[in-house]
Amino acid sequence: MILKNGLLAIGNEIVKKDILIENGIIKKIDTNIQGDDIIDISGKYVVPGGIDVHTHMNIDVGIKSVDDFKSGSIAAAFGGTTTIIDHPGFGPKGCSLHYMIDKYKKDAKESYIDYSFHGVIQEISENTYEEMAELKESGINSFKIYLTYLYKQNDEEILKIFEIAKKLDVIIAVHAENDMAMEHLKRKFEKENKTDIIYHSYSRPVEVEAEAVYRLISLASIIGYEKLYLVHISSAKALEQIEIAKRDGKKIFVETCPQYLYLDEDNYLKPDGIKYVLSPPLRKEKDRVALWSGINNGIIDLVGSDHCTFSLKEKEKGRESFLKCPNGIPGVEERNLLLFSEVLKNKLSVEKYLNIVTTNPAKIFGLKQKGSIEVGKDADLVIFEKKESFIDEKLMHSNAKYSCFDKQKINCKVDRVYLRGLLIIKDDELKSLSPEGKNIKR
Ligand code: URP
Numbered sequence: 339m340i341l342k343n344g345l346l347a348i349g350n351e352i353v354k355k356d357i358l359i360e361n362g363i364i365k366k367i368d369t370n371i372q373g374d375d376i377i378d379i380s381g382k383y384v385v386p387g388g389i390d391v392h393t394h395m396n397i398d399v400g401i402k403s404v405d406d407f408k409s410g411s412i413a414a415a416f417g418g419t420t421t422i423i424d425h426p427g428f429g430p431k432g433c434s435l436h437y438m439i440d441k442y443k444k445d446a447k448e449s450y451i452d453y454s455f456h457g458v459i460q461e462i463s464e465n466t467y468e469e470m471a472e473l474k475e476s477g478i479n480s481f482k483i484y485l486t487y488l489y490k491q492n493d494e495e496i497l498k499i500f501e502i503a504k505k506l507d508v509i510i511a512v513h514a515e516n517d518m519a520m521e522h523l524k525r526k527f528e529k530e531n532k533t534d535i536i537y538h539s540y541s542r543p544v545e546v547e548a549e550a551v552y553r554l555i556s557l558a559s560i561i562g563y564e565k566l567y568l569v570h571i572s573s574a575k576a577l578e579q580i581e582i583a584k585r586d587g588k589k590i591f592v593e594t595c596p597q598y599l600y601l602d603e604d605n606y607l608k609p610d611g612i613k614y615v616l617s618p619p620l621r622k623e624k625d626r627v628a629l630w631s632g633i634n635n636g637i638i639d640l641v642g643s644d645h646c647t648f649s650l651k652e653k654e655k656g657r658e659s660f661l662k663c664p665n666g667i668p669g670v671e672e673r674n675l676l677l678f679s680e681v682l683k684n685k686l687s688v689e690k691y692l693n694i695v696t697t698n699p700a701k702i703f704g705l706k707q708k709g710s711i712e713v714g715k716d717a718d719l720v721i722f723e724k725k726e727s728f729i730d731e732k733l734m735h736s737n738a739k740y741s742c743f744d745k746q747k748i749n750c751k752v753d754r755v756y757l758r759g760l761l762i763i764k765d766d767e768l769k770s771l772s773p774e775g776k777n778i779k780r
């Protein structure tokens with residue numbers, strides 16, 4: 339198959355070229371490639387399939403998420419994402435690191451796009467090293483820990499985990515929020531009957547994130563560990579700590595999410611504020627501005643969606659008290675639409691866009707066949723048309739059936755999506771007849 343006359347996003351340029359695809363792989367990129375099976379895409383943009391390294395499909399936090407690997411991967415595909423790396427939920431107390439990965443491997447057989455998993459360390463034990471080594475052997479080079487929620491790590495545990503991760507040369511992704519500070523504030527607000535949704539945000543002030551970030555950077559430094567990955571960074575204050583550390587030569591990977599780039603905490607004051615409950619919470623405009631400069635100056639490496647969806651019926655529980663609202667919002671479909679629009683609006687360079695949406699995710703997490711339009715790589719390709727439009731939650735594909743980005747202006751529309759050369763989306767329709775996603779070993 340030859341994609342003819344596309345406007346290809348490569349390096350820091352948009353170049354008009356043809357792409358020859360054979361057996362799911364990019365075979366040639368050139369002008370005027372001849373052959374049969376030509377698809378003319380003149381005037382349309384071609385970008386590498388998006389890689390979203392932060393999703394929570396099928397998660398069960400006592401309340402089950404509404405997106406499983408089927409609906410979540412279809413939503414991702416419609417938004418121009420062809421690979422996800424999922425963060426599994428917690429398993430039963432005392433379970434081995436393999437438990438949830440084995441479960442998720444079965445669940446993900448329904449995926450319409452390629453996928454991989456982060457291992458989740460919930461309790462450190464004498465088996466942790468062995469189990470992490472085995473998972474690494476099986477193609478998982480990244481692990482997640484939390485500083486809050488049901489299974490959280492204290493400083494000593496974090497140090498031990500960093501020691502193991504250093505030996506195994508694997509990434510530790512961390513949800514960085516100071517649990518005790520949040521608990522203190524939550525209990526205080528509860529006692530004072532301050533349970534409106536805005537108190538979700540007031541109980542998790544930026545210092546909660548910045549302190550945890552500084553502590554993690556310091557603990558990693560004590561061990562000499564250089565693969566700390568900070569998920570969903572939301573605040574200017576946390577970014578300040580990261581910037582100081584990076585300037586000091588420390589190696590840290592940094593992720594933010596579209597919600598922290600586009601939305602702010604005033605949303606919690608709206609009648610439908612429950613829709614926006616996630617952790618860390620939405621912040622202020624100055625935080626959004628700082629995060630955009632973090633993208634532009636390279637302090638932020640990539641943007642993941644943190645797609646974690648609950649039905650509005652479940653979110654409604656938050657009206658009684660913010661403490662009852664399940665945390666998490668949809669975003670796997672919106673992420674690439676929002677960010678490619680920035681390129682078409684000349685607000686984000688082609689290079690930065692590629693870095694944050696595909697190239698860095700592939701490089702950091704070892705997805706060798708993915709991340710750029712390059713000979714020899716998988717033909718995971720998204721064809722975008724330039725079109726002024728807006729996100730319409732009624733047209734999104736997540737089972738959440740709402741979008742926090744509803745009415746947000748965008749400048750592009752997905753025309754086609756190819757997964758390893760296979761047409762999976764065309765003209766707003768799913769073309770795959772069955773789930774074609776593969777577990778990608780890293
Ligand atoms: O509120 C959020 N972000 N829920 C998903 C789990 C997490 O913390 O990433």
Ligand code: ZN
Pocket residue numbers: 513569570617618
């Ligand atoms: Zn988190």
Ligand code: ZN
Pocket residue numbers: 392393394425644646
């Ligand atoms: Zn998450």
